[in-house]
Amino acid sequence: MGTEEDRQVWIGVAGVVPRSGCELLSPDKEAYVNFLTLANSEAEYRAKVTGALWHYRLELLEFQDLRPLSKSDNSSEEILLVAEQLKRHGNPQHVRYSTFHTFPRAM
Numbered sequence: 001m002g003t004e005e006d007r008q009v010w011i012g013v014a015g016v017v018p019r020s021g022c023e024l025l026s027p028d029k030e031a032y033v034n035f036l037t038l039a040n041s042e043a044e045y046r047a048k049v050t051g052a053l054w055h056y057r058l059e060l061l062e063f064q065d066l067r068p069l070s071k072s073d074n075s076s077e078e079i080l081l082v083a084e085q086l087k088r089h090g091n092p093q094h095v096r097y098s099t100f101h102t103f104p105r106a107m
Contacts, residue, residue, distance in 0.1 A: 024057075
């Protein structure tokens with residue numbers, strides 16, 4: 001595992017559904033959400049995002065496209081702003097999410 005100085009912003013897409021008591025997503029919806037955090041590896045990224053999902057009462061269905069964020073990704077302004085804030089604050093425990101892209105839940 002690398003040092004704190006080696007951490008970079010990682011991004012990935014999480015497919016989620018709400019658990020009981022979730023305030024971020026209505027019970028009849030599923031969503032795909034970009035999560036960003038500072039990490040040294042995919043394993044560290046997964047662990048941090050999984051913890052954040054538990055906190056927000058979201059159940060993980062799947063992860064997609066986990067990787068260090070790159071300038072060549074042509075990310076949205078929202079993603080770039082979140083990434084810059086993560087780098088600036090440097091809090092290794094901070095996990096941020098972007099827009100929830102929702103659709104009807106397949107029960």
